[in-house]
Amino acid sequence: MIRTTCPYCGVGCGVRAEAGDDGAVTVAGDALHPASRGRLCVKGAALGETVGLEGRLLSPMLRSEAGLQAVPWEAALDKVAEGFRRIVAEHGPDAVALYVSGQLLTEDYYVANKFMKGYIGSANIDTNSRLCMSAAVAGHKRAFGEDIVPGCYEDFELADLVVLVGSNAAWCHPTLYQRIVRAREARPQMKVVVIDPRRTATCDLADLHLPLKPGSDVWLFNGLLAWLATQGALDSAWVEAHTAGLGEALDAAGQAGSLLDVAKACRLDPQQVLAFYELFARTEKTVTAFTMGVNQSSSGADKVNAIINCHLATGRIGRPGMGPFSLTGQPNAMGGREVGGLANMLAAHMELDDPAQRAAVQAFWDAPRMAHQPGLKAVDLFHAIEAGTVKAVWIMATNPLVSLPEADQARRALAKCELVVVSDIVQDTDTNALAHVLLPALGWGEKDGTVTNSERCISRQRAFLPAPGQARPDWEIVCDVARRMGFNGFDFTSPHQIFDEHARLSSWQNGAGSQRRRLFDIGGLAGMTHSDYDALEPVQWPVCRPGDRTRRLFGDGRFSHPDGRARFVPTRARLPAHLPDDEFPLVLNTGRVRDQWHTMTRTGRSPRLAEHLPEPYIDMHPQDALLCGVKEGELARLRSNWGAGVARVRHGGGIARGSVFMPIHWSGRTASDARVGAVVNPAVDPVSGEPEFKHTPVRIEPFGVNWYGFILSRAELPLEDATNWTRIQGSGFVRYELAGRKPFAEAGGWARRLLRVEDEDADWIELEDRNGGVYRAAHLVDGRIEACLFVSQRQDLPGRAWLAQMFDKAQLSPQDRIGLLSGRAREQGADPGPTVCSCFGVGRNTIRIAIEKHGLQDAAAVTACVKAGGNCGSCVPEIRALLAEASVQAS
Structure with missing residues (x-):
């Protein structure tokens, strides 16, 4: 068995995988990996079902009037290199761009960033992590002076209060959620608060659910900060010794008004708000975890800083069981941030707008021309492509025609673009249909390198399958193009060499002159032999010297700003960029479902992952459905000012009036008209550039069929x-x-x-x-x-x-x-019904029959009887709902 890591969410679970002689892949959890301790969610457990070669892109392809034609690698690489070289020569380095992905390994990311910023000389390289985590990056940098997640997963188990904000962790970070569940079982006095407009599966664990009005997070946390100050609940000595700017932050927070004003702005019961504030005030060991529900907003950075302000004001950071905690969405979003994968960053946590740090990176790379200003962020990049100022784009490991907001604009942009290059593992995607050059990349199980998870833990992702067809590693493809363009510095022959350079850069001139030492430093991992790299165990950074082990940061009260102090950031509550009106009276929220990932190019191949929620849907309140003239189970059209989509109406029971929810996963290849990205508004946060996926005004119309x-x-x-x-x-x-x-x-x-x-x-x-x-x-x-x-x-x-x-x-x-x-099974029990437990393939009818037949009273009894809920636990909330339904029927 090969020890590797899961390619899905940012938890970074360890996987043990093995390919049999018949080609079948066996997957199990890695008990030695600190992130997951042998557990996998159903997506990770089904990885073996997703590695077949059906639909794979297996050779380079060029598009001509006759369509796509397979060509030798040399022809494809020459086409890319010559196109980029000509466009740069004619129009300058900012006329080309890379759009990359948190699916890349750190070594791939590093080479792409070096190629674009240090050799082409433009910072026009951005990543789909812009769409999910850039608000957290901006908030961290403003507060701490560096993009730092200070805590570790163990803090969730040591905390006396876990606050989950905009996070359906039960579905989106399942193995971490299960660690919280088990900690709560061991210590029933532990409390969990969920802050989310929807009542999601995560609320099954909550002592308190605050279904706040979409977009009102800053009001809630500004209100908390102001209330803590009036109650004398601030740690004044710690604030005085280690922070700056509390007064300005309190002035801004005070504008939220009284507790009653906050409750009204957030559309919450004042007693619930007070209960949350009192619980936070009296519980020192508090972890506040946040993810897309906070980040994906036109005020996402302020939401992040409003949360961090409350932790700074109470001194709850850097110690066991406490701190703000950003949960990343993709497996290597953190690794991409380490190497400067965003358009406004440099490698090794250095800054593009700092001349000394630019010079340091340029000297280390021996780069001919260094980008000297931030590049175009994701949404702006595709507008520039449509406008013709960016004439060539190379897209790697992502599908922007599905995932971007106002996705039809991205389609228009690529249709006009002079040169579109795509590196991918599958041939047929919405984006690839507009590519001039397709380059076959290695996928999970075939590629080799490192990833970094949400707790700053670097892990090896190891190959256990042969390279299929002519597919190559992403880093190797970039190096081939760079060398063809005449660039030195790309003579890497293995990911080990790239990682070594990445590690050496992290300690290069770190803390030199008047610069505060950057906490991102993995210099202690430099100089490893190839075999050391192959055997590398999971390790959290910083690793300044060999053998360093650092669980938490900021425990000494020293931060990455030049004076060593953290910054309170004044955050002013403001309305979302676009508000509902008579034409578009409802608010669209988007997100994931339990068993699917991104645009389903991988998870969509697994039959067991398809059965839980097999179709795109519009979740809405029954009264809103009545007013819109649509019925549960029938199709409806979701329309905004930017686009439209069609899906089946569903009453999931967890959504408030005035809001609707639609998942993000379906593309033009898996549904006729369900690309929700086409509906989402293109507003972005002015600080981070992150789009507002959680608040788009829409209307719902009947979609009549015969x-x-x-x-x-x-x-x-x-x-x-x-x-x-x-x-x-x-x-x-x-x-x-x-x-x-x-x-x-x-x-x-x-x-x-x-x-x-x-x-x-x-x-x-x-x-x-x-x-x-x-x-x-x-x-x-x-x-x-x-x-x-x-x-x-x-x-x-x-x-x-x-x-x-x-x-x-x-x-x-x-x-x-x-x-x-x-139209029905001939014997009772032959129809298991819609899937509830994907791990064991247990349907709703099977669980209902077992509950009735055996008088089952709790989820553990159901698990003992039919296995459902006995692996990843993601289905336990649904099992409990079926138990409650049976109890009501019995009474």
Whole structure:
């Protein structure tokens, strides 16, 4: 087994992986990894299902009038190098750009940053981490003088109070959430507060849930700071010794008004606000963790600093069990920040706007021309591409036509761009459809390097699979282009050499002259041999000398500002950039679902990950749905001033009136019209440049169709007759959820064309109820089901789970055939229902039957009976909801 790390969220879980002789990959948690201690969430546990080569980009490709053509590496690299060289010569270095990703390894990130900032001479390199973590970076730098997460995961277990702000950790950081769950079980006196407009699965653990008005976080934490001051709850001695600017911060916080004013601004019960404030005041060991719900805002940096201000004012930082804690979204967002992956940063936590630090990096790199001003941030970059001022862009490991706000603008931009280069592992994405050059990169399991997680822990990501086709590491591709452009300094032959240079740069002139020493220093890892690097164990930085182990920072009260003091940052509560009005009366919030990741190019390949929430949806309050004229289970159109999308209406029970939620994962390859990025407004935070994904004014409209249906098919199918569709990966089949407006006059002929059944003598069974508007058909080959289709004018379609089981059978029995036509399983319990526990594939009906049959009273009993909830624990809130439902029905 090879020890590596998970490629998903910023928790950075350790993985043990092994490829068998048959190509199957076995995955397990790494008990020796400090981040996860052997645990994996369901996404990590399903990694072995995602490494197949179907759909992989396996050779370089160039686009011509004839379409994409496979070419040798030399031709593709020459095209990129010549294009970049010509455009720089004609229009200057700022006419080209790189847009990279938190999916890159640190070594990839380092080389790309060196290439762009030190050799091309422009800071036009930004990353999709801009979309999720740049507000935290800005807040850290303003408060601490450096982008520092001061604590470690152990603090969640040592804290007496954990405050989760804008964080659905139960779904988005599951293994860390489970550490909190287990700590709470061991110490029931420990308290958890969740601050989130939605009632998410994370609230299952909460002693107090504050469903604040979207965008009102600064009011809440400014109110807390002011209230702490009036209650005499500040640590005045610590503040006096280690900080600056409290007076200005208190003046700004005081503008929030009284506790009643704060409660009104946040649309909260004043008693709940008071309960939170009192709990915070009396609990020294407090960790406040925040993520996208805070960062993804036009006032995200101020939200971060409002939280940090409360910790500075009470001296709760740098000691066990306390501190503000930014939970990163991607596996290597932190590593990207270390090497200057953002357009306004330099490598090794040095600053672009500091001449001495620019000179230090230039000297170390022996760079011919150094970027001297910040480059274009993500949203601005794509506007510059559309305007024609950026004429070439190289996109690596990300899909901006799905993930960016106002995503249709990104489509327009790339359509106009003179040269679009994409490095990716899959061939068919929304973004790749507009690429002039496609470069095949290595994926997880094939590439080798390091990542850094949310607690500053550097871990090795090791290869255990051979490079497929002609795919290459991202760092090697960049080096090849750089050398073709005549640049020295890119003669690396291994990620070990790149890491060594990265480590040496971190200690280069660190603290020289009048500069305060930067805490990011991994000089103690420089000089490792290749075998030492291969064997590197997880280690938190700083590592100034070999053997250093630093769990927490700022415990000595010394910060990274020149005077060693932390800064209070005055934060003034302000309204979001765009407010609801009569035309767009609702507020859209976006985010992840439990079992999917980003734009599903990896997780979408796993059948078990597809079953929990298989379709895009619009979650909204039933009363809002009534006013909008839409019904649960039916399709609706979500429309903003920037774009529109279509999804199924859902009443999840956790959303307040006036708000709607839609997940981010579906692309043009997995759904006909569900790219929520196209709907999101392009407003950004003026400090960090992070977009406002959590607050877009929208309206919901009916999306009328004449029929709903679904297909399960062993073969991929064209869907020309479907007005709306979603593609879902099954085990041995593909599932399509369909809806259409075009009536079909002759159902049998239409169904045969749709399922591509041309043989008139095919084994074809069908049922049609014209009066009821119901049609069912199935195609069998040698007694085995090949495809089935179910259509109805209403939403009363059969369950999909039991039908999926038919595809596991070598022969269908006569009873199975009858079941297909009747639309239901022939025996009780054969239909497990929609998936609740993806780890063990346990459905809702299975859990309900077990609860009723055995009189189960709690989640532990359900786990003992049917396994559900026994692995990652992410489904436990849903199990508890089913237990509560059963209790209500019984009473």
